[in-house]
Amino acid sequence: MRVQFFLYLVLTCIFSFRVNLGFTMPPTNPADSLQQALYTHAQRDTVRVQLLNKLGRVYFTSDPGKTTLYATEALRLSDSLQYVEGTILATRNLALVENTRGNLDKQMDMTLSALRLAEKNGQLHMTGILNNDIGNILIEQNNPVQALPYLKHSLKIKKQLNEQTEIAKTLNNIGSCYMQLQKLDSALYFLRESERLKLSMGNTQGLGFTYENMGLIYMQKGEYETSQQYLEKSMGYYKAAENQAGIGKTWLNLAKVNTLLQHYAIAAGQLEEAARVNVSQKNAKNEMIYYQYLAQLDSSRGDYITALRHYNTYTSLKEKYFAVEKALSIANTREKYESEKRQRENHLLKAAQQIHLSTIHQQRILVAVCAFLLLILLVITVMLYRLYKRQQELYRQLNSKNEEVSQQNRIIMEQNVKLGSLNQVKDKIFSVISHDLRSPLAILEGMLFLLRDRKMSTEEFRTFADDLWRDMKNTAYMMDNLLNWASSQMKGIRIKPDEFEFTGMVRREIELLQSLARQKEVTLTHHLQQPVTVFADPDMMKLVLRNLISNAIKFTPGGGNIEVLAHIKGTYLEICVQDNGVGIPDKDQHKVFSNIYYSMPGTRHEKGCGLGLPLSKDFVELNKGAIWFHSEPGVTSFCFTIPLSEEDANQQGHLARKKKLIS
Known part of the structure; x- marks a missing residue:
């Protein structure tokens, strides 16, 4: 096993060397030239915004911290210049950083914000890219059904603009969608189309994603040697592009394949590499997967005690991960509500300020006119009458504005009630899922785990089969009730007699x-x-x-x-x-x-x-x-x-x- 692992490392180094020589990135580093251009261009204009956004895009896979710095400066400068395209690109770069940290909900909010701005300003190129980003996020959230419409819309826009590089990216993501839907042949078709386009254009930087997906498909098909070959190709391209997130995921996938091939020493080394990469990435999802694969490796080697300990760590991290996701979702919802509330309050304050300034201005004019016409009593009387009528009109306008403010306050209160109702529905759903649905599924998972590792005989499993069937049947009926209830609470009940x-x-x-x-x-x-x-x-x-x-x-x-x-x-x-x-x-x-x-x-x-x-x-x-x-x-x-x-x-x-x- 040690000899095999040594040979694997040698082959990986040779492959990476070949990639660096002739198949991937040019010898010059684009980040260096961009930094030099940014250093020489100190003027705070749209050119500097473009340089900042390009630098942020270059660094997001290798150094997300630098991307955050460049994108934040670009966003501030774009806002001050009212440069819409710069704002869209900076927001997208910040969203990509959240992806490397595993914060998919926050990435989704930022990407949707950028998409709305792009659509509003007719930015067709960015509309296609951002639709692709949303589809990619939904894939990572295991929601391929919702992802497909965004990806197909993105592909239509990119074909309309004849953007071959972007078309290849979207084809790759559509392949990922079909892979999650277990339509493996369709997935391979789109991935091979993406590979063909990238190779024809010499765009080898994105081949890492394509070969990674192909490797995962062949793993699902049980063709482990073919899966290993594609994953090793993927690793070479990720290393050439210094894509740390891709390198971490590929080490994990290679470890899983080698575990299935019973190359346990190689798999152990690859898991160590994945853990080392994740030290800088701090990706909670990858850390959770690491302990899951480590438990599978220990179980395959017959070390069941260590496997159980690693599996418990995986379970704990999984619960913590989903708890953090839930907390982030709640925090984002609260942040949106507070932001909208502040915006409404600002609009009301500005309106009140405008009324106040208008009143002061009118009063100053009237005082000046009265001082000028003091000599003529009749004119003074007329002006006083007009002043009285004008004040009545101002009072009427002020009362009207007050009524509008009261109406807006009532609308806000109604929205608060609706938000509270939706929170109750959400809390009920989470309560049922966490307490009533997870328990029978956890029991079934544990028994299947024991059965798969031959810790329980088939005869012993059959003694529990009836009870398991009854529990799963009750759980299915419970899920039907939960879905119907949630639909009735959130969308209303539609009757079709x-x-x-x-x-x-x-x-x-x-x-x-x-x-x-x-x-x-x-x-x-x-x-x-x-x-x-x-x-x-x-x-x-x-x-x-x-x-x-x-x-x-x-x-x-x-x-x-x-x-x-x-x-x-x-x-x-x-x-x-x-x-x-x-x-x-x-x-x-x-x-x-x-x-x-x-x-x-x-x-x-x-x-x-x-x-x-x-x-x-x-x-x-x-x-x-x-x-x-x-x-x-x-x-x-x-x-x-x-x-x-x-x-x-x-x-x-x-x-x-x-x-x-x-x-």
Whole structure:
């Protein structure tokens, strides 16, 4: 293994030497010539702004600190000169620095700000580049679906401007998108197109990103030797470009590949290189990945104790990373709100100042006129009358401005209320994800980890399979409720009523939930024989049925019975889900349909998020129905009504009139 690692280092050095000789950057350093030009050009004009931005762009991969200094000076100078293009480029450079530090939310805010400014001022070239940047950020946030529209819009603009170098970059990012979407053949197509363009133009500086993505794709395909070759190519180009962030990521990926190839000594050396690079980068995400790969390497070598210790470190860093991301997101939101509030206050102060200055100016004119016309009494009387009328007009304007200020204050208060409501929705979502959803996933992850490393036999795993399946099923239903609730809170509920056959829906839902009932040895039956057509939103009714039946299964012990009953009452269909479970305590019954989000564990410790029943109540009432329940120890029934279809309702009314005539 040591010989292999030595040979690998020799080959890497040879490859880097070849890259420096003939394939990548020219022997001259562009940073030196730019610094010399900046030193000789001391005049504070747009030329100096351009030099500062170019220097910042050159240094952002090798020395982000210098980029921050140059970009900050460029931003201040551009603002003073009202130089829009300089402001856009400086803001983008500062955003790229945040990317090297792993602050993706902050990078997104700054890039969006630059994009709005570019679009407003018709900067088509920068609009294409910034759309590409946003797509790249969304890729790093594992959100390829949202990234693709930005990248395709960027590609369209760049093709319109015939910018071959920029087209190659966007093709590379589209390939990354498809790689995250597991469309590996499509990803390779776009990456090879990007490679072809870069090689045809001699633009080898960006090939590091392309070959890194190709290496990751072949790793996913299980072609580890091919993956290693592309990652080594990527390393050579990153080193030639002094791209420290790229070098750190590639060391990590090479270590993972060599672990899979069982080249453990080489992998260990590459992980040490990755850790050394990250000392200067201080990238929290790379540090987290480092401990994850180190745990996998220790596990592959059979050192399970060290693997567990490194895995625990990875888990701790992962929780800390996401906590920091959440805190940054909250801080950014608060900062935006405070900034907008200050801007509104400044506008109000300026308006008040203008009114005050106008009043003073008018008063000075009137005093001068009065002093000049003191000799003539009639003229003085006329001027005093005009002064009085003018003051009345000023008072009216001042009152009008005060009313406008009051209106703006009311708008601000309403926005504060909306922001508080959205924060509650966000806190609820984070609470459910962190406490109720992460637990079963963590258990499953741990068991799969043991199974993969053969620390648990297949027979032992099967003994837990039923419990795992039930927990994951409950988690899936909980996630459905959470997503529907979050959508209703943030976007409002959109109802799409239609006529549909309700008995078939009940049968299908019961068939879906029978396996869950059998897991708990609970008998689940229904008494709906005749088809009944109702007029309601089918998706909402499906969720209401699923919530009520799954709740009944959750709180019914083994050997219990659950029945689904239905009766036609007038122009409504009444549906009841009845069980002989534990029931709901009297002291908690007022919480069931409230916004307290009441939840308690089931008979086998099943968890819930407390959103199912309030959401069901909203859905039933939106469909012009009613919902209620009756509970005591040993028997609980949840009932709701929905309108019959027009045809069935007319038929029921005809039958009722016929009975009345006969009687």
